[in-house]
Amino acid sequence: MLASLELIQKSLPALMEGTFVTIRLTLLILAMGLVLGLVFAFGQTYGNRLVRLLVGIYDRVFRSIPELVLLLLVYYGMPALGIRFRPFDAAVVALGLRAAAYMAQIFRGTFMSVGSDQLTAAYSLGMGEFKAFIHVIFPQAIRAFIPPFANEYAIILKDTSLAYAVGVVELLRQGQYIIAVEYNPLAIFLAIAGIYFILTFGVTRLLKRLEKKLKIPGMGV
Amino acid sequence: MPDKPLLEIKNLKKSFGDNLVLDGISFSLNGGETKVIIGPSGTGKSTILKSINRLVEPDDGEIWLEDTEIISCRHINAIRQQIGYVFQDFGLFHHLTVLKNVMIGLTRVKKIPKEEAMKKARYQLDRVGLSGTEHQYPAQLSGGQKQRVAIARALAMEPKLMLFDEPTSALDPELIGEVLTVMKELADSKMTMLVVTHEMGFARSVSDEIIFIEKGSIVEQGPPEKMFRHPVHDRTKEFLFKLEDLYGEGSG
Numbered sequence: 179m180l181a182s183l184e185l186i187q188k189s190l191p192a193l194m195e196g197t198f199v200t201i202r203l204t205l206l207i208l209a210m211g212l213v214l215g216l217v218f219a220f221g222q223t224y225g226n227r228l229v230r231l232l233v234g235i236y237d238r239v240f241r242s243i244p245e246l247v248l249l250l251l252v253y254y255g256m257p258a259l260g261i262r263f264r265p266f267d268a269a270v271v272a273l274g275l276r277a278a279a280y281m282a283q284i285f286r287g288t289f290m291s292v293g294s295d296q297l298t299a300a301y302s303l304g305m306g307e308f309k310a311f312i313h314v315i316f317p318q319a320i321r322a323f324i325p326p327f328a329n330e331y332a333i334i335l336k337d338t339s340l341a342y343a344v345g346v347v348e349l350l351r352q353g354q355y356i357i358a359v360e361y362n363p364l365a366i367f368l369a370i371a372g373i374y375f376i377l378t379f380g381v382t383r384l385l386k387r388l389e390k391k392l393k394i395p396g397m398g399v
Numbered sequence: 400m401p402d403k404p405l406l407e408i409k410n411l412k413k414s415f416g417d418n419l420v421l422d423g424i425s426f427s428l429n430g431g432e433t434k435v436i437i438g439p440s441g442t443g444k445s446t447i448l449k450s451i452n453r454l455v456e457p458d459d460g461e462i463w464l465e466d467t468e469i470i471s472c473r474h475i476n477a478i479r480q481q482i483g484y485v486f487q488d489f490g491l492f493h494h495l496t497v498l499k500n501v502m503i504g505l506t507r508v509k510k511i512p513k514e515e516a517m518k519k520a521r522y523q524l525d526r527v528g529l530s531g532t533e534h535q536y537p538a539q540l541s542g543g544q545k546q547r548v549a550i551a552r553a554l555a556m557e558p559k560l561m562l563f564d565e566p567t568s569a570l571d572p573e574l575i576g577e578v579l580t581v582m583k584e585l586a587d588s589k590m591t592m593l594v595v596t597h598e599m600g601f602a603r604s605v606s607d608e609i610i611f612i613e614k615g616s617i618v619e620q621g622p623p624e625k626m627f628r629h630p631v632h633d634r635t636k637e638f639l640f641k642l643e644d645l646y647g648e649g650s651g
Contacts, residue, residue: 298454299490303504303556304480313507317494394494396538 182365189356189366196352197373203269203338203348204377208331210274215281222286233282240279246340248272253344269341277334284326289315291322321392328385332378339374349373403465405430405591406451406560411460413446420446421457422615428560431589435602438612439638444595447612448562451593452482464560480508483553483561487568489545491537491552497524498533501552509556516555523551527581543574547581554585561585563594599642603627611635 222233240248253268263271292315300310339350347355353370357363404427413421420443428434436444449455451462453475462469469478491500498520505516524530527547537545546566553561563582567575579601586592586605596602602609603623610620611634619626619635630636 295486295488295490296492299484299486299492301454302452302479302482302484302486302490303552304476304478304508305504306476309507313503314492318492321494394538395536396540397493397536 211277214278218282219285
């Protein structure tokens with residue numbers, strides 16, 4: 179027991195190094211998901227038929243393929259087409275494209291959650307579309323956005339461990355290296371699980387607090 | 400009438416698909432007048448109001464607000480600032496306090512400094528009897544209070560014209576009175592008002608003229624006493640009797 183604790187302590191710097199790679203992966207995938215997702219959501223909400231069709235196909239495809247398959251396809255498959263990614267980049271691209279499909283749905287849902295009466299009321303005061311979005315739609319949509327976003331963040335963070343499969347030295351692989359030398363899988367895997375837990379639980383708790391803070395008095399949700 | 404009307408509607412037409420909703424509506428409203436539009440549901444009453452501030456784009460006709468033709472006007476936001484609009488379902492901004500709901504048009508659209516906007520907003524809230532609710536949120540208010548906030552929000556913009564689109568239809572019966580009282584006071588203060596409502600008591604005691612619309616056309620219009628006592632058309636008589644049966648006269 180004591181030996182395990184000492185091992186974990188000794189391994190901590192290496193695990194932290196892996197943790198930082200995991201965090202970087204998470205942030206980049208999140209950023210890609212948010213930016214592309216927002217574009218897709220606008221496309222699906224306001225675009226013409228062709229744009230809506232294309233976004234719809236994208237959504238279906240990327241939500242129907244296992245992430246691991248997607249990742250292997252990007253890393254091992256694309257070079258045949260002359261597109262070569264480093265492992266880290268392949269992970270960001272593959273997982274980011276998937277995240278974008280989900281984020282688009284989240285954005286769409288939050289836009290639609292703000293009733294059309296709000297927009298009409300804003301127009302009737304003489305606000306243009308931009309002002310109405312900034313002062314009326316966005317502040318309400320952001321509140322509806324937080325819970326599903328927290329959920330998606332947790333999924334993205336945990337799924338960065340798939341990058342292991344293409345050789346990215348993130349938290350899980352860093353742990354594997356230690357296990358290969360020290361041979362104490364229980365202690366190291368537990369430590370890894372603990373770090374994932376803290377990253378997931380800590381941030382979702384923060385988001386939960388933000389959600390509470392932004393809650394509109396008198397509103398049910 | 401010597402003066403030019405404040406609002407003049409000429410031959411207004413609108414279809415939704417194959418459904419002809421407005422079939423050439425014309426009437427006018429002088430400054431300080433209150434007119435009530437009545438008629439069966441689905442006959443385009445709301446569409447007239449929505450056309451006036453272009454929440455609906457009419458197909459044909461003219462709408463003059465003093466010297467500006469609204470349908471062809473390129474600066475609709477400038478027009479909308481001059482027309483207060485009160486919705487059936489309030490349309491209050493859920494994320495803002497009562498005070499901020501009333502202030503937002505002043506600060507964000509009219510660009511009035513915050514202090515001054517706050518003063519104007521408090522004045523209007525006082526006018527509709529809601530001093531003391533400034534820091535509450537819409538969801539914490541009763542329906543009647545919400546509608547009065549909505550009226551205060553519209554009034555704060557100092558509009559030339561107030562449009563009321565069935566302002567009491569979403570309210571519990573016991574809350575209707577407080578909203579009608581505020582509207583009556585507004586009419587007494589010579590605000591120019593166009594009201595779509597089923598409240599016959601209000602129409603009878605407050606309006607200068609009642610306009611009865613059916614199937615997109617004006618069947619008959621005239622002062623309330625004439626409309627109630629000596630309507631020219633049988634259809635008008637029939638409709639008014641039915642409404643009085645349904646809604647009574649007491650609530651105005």
